[in-house]
Amino acid sequence: MTNNDILLKAFVTILEIEASKIDDDLKYQSIAEWDSINHMFLINEIESVFNIEIDSEDILYFKSFKETKVALSKYNVTF
Amino acid sequence: MFSNKHNNLINLIKDSQSLKFIDVESNKIYYLNDMLFDLDTMDLPRSLGFLYLDTSLISLKVYLTFLNSPHALVLLSDSIDLKLKENLEDSYLPTFIIDSKRAKIPKYTTDKITGNASIIDLHINTSYTTKLHENIKILLSTSGTTGSPKLVKLSEDNILKNALSICEYLPIATTDVTPLNLPLHYSYGLSVLHSNAISGTTIVCGLPDILNKDFWNYLEEHKFTSIAGVPFIYEMLKRIGFMKKSYPSLKYITQAGGNLSQNIKMEFYEYCNDNAIEFFVMYGQTEATARISYVPPADLKNKITSIGKPIKNGKITIDDKTGELLYSGPNVFGGYANEIENLACWEDIVHLRTGDLADKDEHGFYYIKGRLKRIVKVFGNRINLDEIEAYLKSRLNMSLLACTGIDDKILLIAHSNEALNESELKKAIFASYKIQGSAIKFKYFEELPKNKSDKIDYNKIILQYLDN
Known part of the structure; x- marks a missing residue:
C-alpha cells in the first residue's frame, strides 16, 4: 500500500465513511463525522499506522486531508 | 440587592x-x-x-x-x-x-x-x-x-x-x-x-x-x-x-x-x-x-x-x-x-x-x-443505556444484547450474534446518538452473563471485556 492508501484507510476506519467521500479538499468539521472527538482518534490512528509520534503543536495543522499529508512530511512520511 | x-x-x-x-x-x-x-x-x-x-x-x-x-x-x-x-x-x-x-x-x-x-x-x-x-x-x-x-x-x-x-x-x-x-x-x-x-x-x-x-x-x-x-x-x-x-x-x-x-x-x-x-x-x-x-x-x-x-x-x-x-x-x-x-x-x-x-x-x-440510573457520558454526550439497548434490540431484532459504559469513554455492546455487522451498527449509532465509532466496542458472548436473579450482569460484562 502507498502512504496515500494507508492514510485513506486511517480516515475510513475512524470516520466510518466511504473512501470515495475522502479527497484532498475534505476538511475538519466539514462533515458531521469529522468532529473534534474523531479528530483526536484520527491523530492516534495516524500515529499508529505510520509508527510516528506527532508533536502536540503540529496537531493544529491537520486541518484537511491535503494538509494532513503536508504536515506528515515533517515525520518523513511522504506522498 | x-x-x-x-x-x-x-x-x-x-x-x-x-x-x-x-x-x-x-x-x-x-x-x-x-x-x-x-x-x-x-x-x-x-x-x-x-x-x-x-x-x-x-x-x-x-x-x-x-x-x-x-x-x-x-x-x-x-x-x-x-x-x-x-x-x-x-x-x-x-x-x-x-x-x-x-x-x-x-x-x-x-x-x-x-x-x-x-x-x-x-x-x-x-x-x-x-x-x-x-x-x-x-x-x-x-x-x-x-x-x-x-x-x-x-x-x-x-x-x-x-x-x-x-x-x-x-x-x-x-x-x-x-x-x-x-x-x-x-x-x-x-x-x-x-x-x-x-x-x-x-x-x-x-x-x-x-x-x-x-x-x-x-x-x-x-x-x-x-x-x-x-x-x-x-x-x-x-x-x-x-x-x-x-x-x-x-x-x-x-x-x-x-x-x-x-x-x-x-x-x-x-x-x-x-x-x-x-x-x-x-x-x-x-x-x-x-x-x-x-x-x-x-x-x-x-x-x-x-x-x-x-x-x-x-x-x-x-x-x-x-x-x-x-x-x-x-x-x-x-x-x-x-x-x-x-x-x-x-x-x-x-x-x-x-x-x-x-x-x-x-x-x-x-x-x-x-450513578443510580443507567446513564453514562460518552465524551460528554449523556446517554441513557436502556434507551440505546432498546434502540439496538428493535433495530437488530434481537434480544440477546446489553449495553454498558466504561470510564465515560466507551459504549460497550455485548451481544450473542456472531454475524453482527459492527461497521454498519457504528454508523447507525453515530447518526442517531452522535457516539463516535471509535468509542463503540463490541464483545461477543455465547451467553450473556447473568446474576443470581437472572438479570444481565453488567459488571461481569465489563470485566470480561477488560480481561481480553
Whole structure:
C-alpha cells in the first residue's frame, strides 16, 4: 500500500465513511463525522499506522486531508 | 440587592453598561442595542419558538432578541440532522422557527426580521398555538445533539438565580474578555453567556474550536481571560500542548460537564498554580439550569476528586435510603417535557434527584460515587443505556444484547450474534446518538452473563471485556 492508501484507510476506519467521500479538499468539521472527538482518534490512528509520534503543536495543522499529508512530511512520511 | 424591575435576566443584562460583544469573523465590536432585532412586526402573543443556534454573532443576536421577548424558547444545535429537526417540530408544533440552515420549512410562511445591518428569516405558523405554562422561558435538551424530544423546562427565575449564584464564586470582572467556546443550546455554554452578560464583560463570539490555530491567535489578540471546558476539551488541551505555553491574559479556567480524570485534573491544577490561573472544577446538571456545586480553587489540591460545595442559595442533601445526591435551590427546573401537553404545566420540584450517588467528607465537600440510573457520558454526550439497548434490540431484532459504559469513554455492546455487522451498527449509532465509532466496542458472548436473579450482569460484562 502507498502512504496515500494507508492514510485513506486511517480516515475510513475512524470516520466510518466511504473512501470515495475522502479527497484532498475534505476538511475538519466539514462533515458531521469529522468532529473534534474523531479528530483526536484520527491523530492516534495516524500515529499508529505510520509508527510516528506527532508533536502536540503540529496537531493544529491537520486541518484537511491535503494538509494532513503536508504536515506528515515533517515525520518523513511522504506522498 | 436588586429591585423588582430586575426580576429577569434580560433587564439585568440591559443594565450592564460595560457589556460588549466582539465578533471575530467581522472583527467588530457590538453593544447590546446592536444585538437586538426588531420584533415589532412579528406581533405574536407569547408563543413557543425553536431557535437553532451555534456560537456565531447572528446566533447570539437571535438568542438575546428572544430572551428580550415574552416567548418560550427551545434552544437546539443547528447542526443536528434535518430529520431530527422535523421530528422535534412535529412533536412540539412551534409557532415560529429560526434556523439559518433552512430557507423554507413546510407548513410555515417565511418572514424577515431586521436588526442592526442584518436580516434573518423567521418561519411562522400562527395556527399553532401551544399552551404554555407562564413559568416556562427556556427549554433545553439533556442530550444536546441526538434530537431527543425530552426537554428540561426552565423559568426566567431559574436562569437569573443560577447566573447570580455563579457570579458569586467566579472572579468575573467588567474588564474580562470571555470567549463563547461552548454552544448556547448547552446549559454550561448558556451559563457562561448569562453570568458574563450580567457582569458586563466583553464576550467574544464567532470563534472556531480549540483545535484551530485561529482560536489561539484570537486568544492572544483579544486577551481572553477565561476558557470553559468539558472533560474532553481538557484532554484535547493537554494533547495539543496547552500546558507547554503560558497565556498571561488568562485569569481563570472552568471545567464541568462530567468527571475529568484525576491525573489530568492534577496536571492542570499544577499548571494553573504555577501560572497564577484559578482552576474551577464544577458540577451540575441541565435540570439545575447548569450549576450545582464547585470546588474553590484553593481547596482543589486536597479535594481533587470532589465536586465541591453547593453554590450560593443551593443545598445538597443525600437520600438516606438510596445514597442519591439531592439538590434544592432556586435553579431547580420545572420538570421534563416529552410531548406538547407537558408544556402546559410546571412542577414545583423541591429536591432534584440527580441520579448520582454521593457522599460527604468532614469538611462538607461532596464526592460522586456512582450513578443510580443507567446513564453514562460518552465524551460528554449523556446517554441513557436502556434507551440505546432498546434502540439496538428493535433495530437488530434481537434480544440477546446489553449495553454498558466504561470510564465515560466507551459504549460497550455485548451481544450473542456472531454475524453482527459492527461497521454498519457504528454508523447507525453515530447518526442517531452522535457516539463516535471509535468509542463503540463490541464483545461477543455465547451467553450473556447473568446474576443470581437472572438479570444481565453488567459488571461481569465489563470485566470480561477488560480481561481480553
